[in-house]
Amino acid sequence: MNIVFLDRETLSPETQLRRPDFSHTWQAYERTSAEQVAERIADADIVIVNKVKLPATLLAHARRLKLIAVAATGTDNIDLAACAARGILVSNIRGYATRTVPEHTFALIFALRRSVCAYRDAVRAGRWQDARQFCFFDHPIRDLAGSTLGVIGDGELGQSVAAMGRALGMRVKFAGHKGRTGQGSLYTPFDQLLAEADILTLHCPLNDQTHHMISAAEFGRMARKPLLINTARGGLVDESAVGRALEAGQISGAAFDVTSEEPPPHDHPFMSLLDRPDFILTPHVAWASAEAIQALADQLIGNIEAFVAGTPRNPVKPKT
Incomplete structure (x- = not known):
């Protein structure tokens, strides 16, 4: 052979x-x-x-x-x-990858939910000394307990992320892919999940039905200004719409481990977001423990x- x-x-x-x-x-x-x-x-x-x-x-x-x-x-x-x-x-x-991808997913969630990168950068810039007291409150910090975790994709990875969320005291809701119906009472309709989730995390395959399942129209339906986490496939989200959603306050943060073209070219929409405290991009390493x-x-x-x-x-x- x-x-x-x-x-x-x-x-x-x-x-x-x-x-x-x-x-x-x-x-x-x-x-x-x-x-x-x-x-x-x-x-x-x-x-x-x-x-x-x-x-x-x-x-x-x-x-x-x-x-x-x-x-x-x-x-x-x-x-x-x-x-x-x-x-x-x-x-x-x-x-x-049933442990490594969910762990990376929650690393991104924690980093955004507690403004870890923003506070790190502020300390590096001397803000703590400028504050002249034991702490400062420049960036939001939110607990995960009691918040709603919306999981799109119910395979092994989605189920593992859901189990971690429940262990942290989160309300977990699964949604079918955009446009899918008749999945039973255990699933929340896609549009309803967009309106109810505090955090949306994607764990579904990329195909004709899921390509750009989240774009400008979907960002407009995110009533609770959720975090958007994508450790699945880059093409699931219209990447050109992410920056506009952040600027408009339609989402409170976004973290991606994947892009539609890897590595992303220098003119990729995400390259202009790297200095934002509410955006994280990692180089497709969620799987790579x-x-x-x-x-x-x-x-x-x-x-x-x-x-x-x-x-x-x-x-x-x-x-x-």
Whole structure:
């Protein structure tokens, strides 16, 4: 078996990536450009990939390809229909981030809710000395207990975030995706959640139904001026509308770990918000605790070994 890893650099260098327990050749590239993909996968039986795009036009060059082992949960960078048509199995990683992403989500919530970054910057600027007393009150500080946490997305991550919220004394409400109905009494209608939440956190996939599910119109319905937290996918929110919502006071803060283009270009709308005390941008690292990445790497090799043994795990099929 010829195994090719197209973007090893997307896993931390400290991560131990053991070799599969069967006879194979192994070629790991730190990164692969679009122009290099066809040549590098041409003789591969198994391709490991995280973020490199594999459209049908490039997959056509891989005549021996049997498995694409995705080193992530999301598979929107792969043409799943083309893989299915050619008998190529796609497997992904599941359940590895149920602690790290929720913890990062709440790190962002705490930082904004208690104005941690704003007070840090004020102290750095000498404001504490200027205050001439033991403390000062330049920025708002709010407790989480008693507030309403709106969770959009009810998978493992959304459920884990909800459990943390309940442990902190928050009222937790789940909403279906925008436009979805008939989900039962345990769900709050999307528009109603926009009006009732003190904090909105996104934990849903990016697809045609969820793209820009929050934009200018939705910001206008956020009656309680909530925090908006996105550790899911950048395209869920119209990023050009976030700055206007902050300026207009429609939301009290926003924190993103993801952008629609990564890394964001220098003229991305978020780049002009980085000096604001009510905005935080982290570089898609919510998933990246040392423990979580190691669990991902172990599961990745396990998926490959299971496939070769004839018992494939975590198959991903195109939506019909």
